[in-house]
Amino acid sequence: MVGYESRSSNGCIRTSLEQCEPQKDSNRCFRVRETRNRTSTDLNCLKAKQVLSDLFLPQNYPSCVSQDYLEYQVWDSAQALFSSVCGTLAARATFEGLGVGEQSATVSGATYTWMLKMSSGMIGSIVFAYYQSSSLDAHCKQWRLFADILNDLAMTMAIISPLFSPFTFVMLSCLSSLFHALVGVAGSTTRAALRVHQARDNNMADVCAKDNSQEQLVNLVGLLLGFLVTSMVDFFGQVFVWSLFVMCTCCHLVCNYYAVKCVTMESLNPSRFQTLVNRFWADYRLSSDPTNLTMKSINQSENLFFWKLRRLPRVSIGVPINELHQPIVVSSTASAMFSLGNLTRLDCSQLHISIALSEACSSSDIVRACFVAYSCDMDSTRLKEHFTLYGEEGLTKYMDELESTFPAFQRTLNSCGWKCDDHSLLEVDAWRFSPIR
Structure with a gap:
C-alpha cells in the first residue's frame, strides 16, 4: 500500500492508495481511501496524550512491560493517594504530640523524642533485613501486602499517641517509627522485585524512572488534598479526623490487596x-x-x-x-x-x-x-x-x-509459560556435596 498525506490549515487529510484483488479485465486495481479531517482540537489532544505517555509510561509501552502493568499501576497509585492523606493526619498528630503550638514545649524535648524515634527505626530495619532479606524475593506479594498493613498500623499509633501521657507518647512514637522502618525495607525491596517482573525489554531503569514519576504525581495530588484536610480538621475536630482516617485506611488496604492480587508472575516460589x-x-x-x-x-x-x-x-x-x-x-x-x-x-x-x-x-x-x-x-x-x-x-x-x-x-x-528451569525463588541454600574420589 502507498499512502499520501496532505495537511490543510485546520487539520489534515490522509489519503491512502491500496492495492486490491485484480479483476478479470485488468491486471491491477486500486482503491482510494480518504480519512476524515482532523481538526486542530484533535491534534492537540493527540499531542497531549503523547506528552503524558512520554512523562509517565515507559518507552514503547505496552510491548515493553508485562501484561499486568497497567492494572497494577492503577491500584498502586490509588493506594498511594489514600496513604498520603493518612500520612498527613499522622504527621499532624505527631507534631501535636511533640508540643508544636504549646508554650510549655521545649525544642530540646522535641529533639530528644525525634532522635529516639529515628534510632529505633534504624535498629529495627537492620535487624529485620538480617532475618528476612532472603525471603523477600520468594514471597514478594506477601511482604508487599504485609508492609502496607504495617504502614497503616504505624499511622494509627501516630494518631492515637497524643492522647496519652508524654512517656506513652514517646513509646508509641518509637514503635511507630520501628514499623515505618520495617515498611521501608519490605516495601522498597518488594517494589524492586515487581519492577524486575514488569520490565520486559531490558528497560529496568526506564520502568523505575516512570514509576517514580507516577509516584511523585500522586504525592503531589496527595499534598494538595493534605492542605484541604488540614484546614478541615481545625474546623470539624477529632470526629472528622477519625472518620476520614478509617475511611482512607480501609480504601488503602482494599487497593493494596487488589494491586498485589492482579500481579501474574511466571517464576516459581x-x-x-x-x-x-x-x-x-x-x-x-x-x-x-x-x-x-x-x-x-x-x-x-x-x-x-x-x-x-x-x-x-x-x-x-x-x-x-x-x-x-x-x-x-x-x-x-x-x-x-x-x-x-x-x-x-x-x-x-x-x-x-x-x-x-x-x-x-x-x-x-x-x-x-x-x-x-x-x-x-x-x-x-x-x-x-x-x-x-x-x-x-x-x-x-x-x-x-x-x-x-x-x-x-x-x-x-x-x-503454560512458566519459567520451570528457574529455581531462584524456591529458597535454595548454597550448600553442595561432591563425592570423595
Whole structure:
C-alpha cells in the first residue's frame, strides 16, 4: 500500500492508495481511501496524550512491560493517594504530640523524642533485613501486602499517641517509627522485585524512572488534598479526623490487596509451586491433561497472607550433607539426596524433607528435586505405607516413580509459560556435596 498525506490549515487529510484483488479485465486495481479531517482540537489532544505517555509510561509501552502493568499501576497509585492523606493526619498528630503550638514545649524535648524515634527505626530495619532479606524475593506479594498493613498500623499509633501521657507518647512514637522502618525495607525491596517482573525489554531503569514519576504525581495530588484536610480538621475536630482516617485506611488496604492480587508472575516460589504440584497430580491421576495450571489461575489462587503460608511443605533445599538423617534416598540422577527424618514417627503429617544437592546439579535438577519433595509431602501417608511394607527399597522405588513423572510436569509448565528451569525463588541454600574420589 502507498499512502499520501496532505495537511490543510485546520487539520489534515490522509489519503491512502491500496492495492486490491485484480479483476478479470485488468491486471491491477486500486482503491482510494480518504480519512476524515482532523481538526486542530484533535491534534492537540493527540499531542497531549503523547506528552503524558512520554512523562509517565515507559518507552514503547505496552510491548515493553508485562501484561499486568497497567492494572497494577492503577491500584498502586490509588493506594498511594489514600496513604498520603493518612500520612498527613499522622504527621499532624505527631507534631501535636511533640508540643508544636504549646508554650510549655521545649525544642530540646522535641529533639530528644525525634532522635529516639529515628534510632529505633534504624535498629529495627537492620535487624529485620538480617532475618528476612532472603525471603523477600520468594514471597514478594506477601511482604508487599504485609508492609502496607504495617504502614497503616504505624499511622494509627501516630494518631492515637497524643492522647496519652508524654512517656506513652514517646513509646508509641518509637514503635511507630520501628514499623515505618520495617515498611521501608519490605516495601522498597518488594517494589524492586515487581519492577524486575514488569520490565520486559531490558528497560529496568526506564520502568523505575516512570514509576517514580507516577509516584511523585500522586504525592503531589496527595499534598494538595493534605492542605484541604488540614484546614478541615481545625474546623470539624477529632470526629472528622477519625472518620476520614478509617475511611482512607480501609480504601488503602482494599487497593493494596487488589494491586498485589492482579500481579501474574511466571517464576516459581514455594506457594505457587505447591499449588502447581497439587493440581498436576489431581489431574494426572485421573488420566487427564492438566488444564488449570495457567499462570493467571495459579497466581489468582496464591495465598497472600503469611498465616496461610504455614500450610507450605517443610522442605529444606541445599542443606549440608551432615544434617541428613535416616532414611536417606538418592535420586536416580544422583544429583540430590533426600532425608525423610520424620517418616519413622506415627504421625507423618508434619513430614520434614531435607535435600542435599550435588555440586554438579543443574537448575532443572533442583526443580526436579523440589517436585519429588513436594509430591512426597502431598501424599505423606502413602509414602509411609511404602516405607512400612518394603523398607528403604520400597521408599526408593516410590520416589523413583515420582521422579519419572517430572518430564510430564515440566512439559506442562513449559506449555503454560512458566519459567520451570528457574529455581531462584524456591529458597535454595548454597550448600553442595561432591563425592570423595
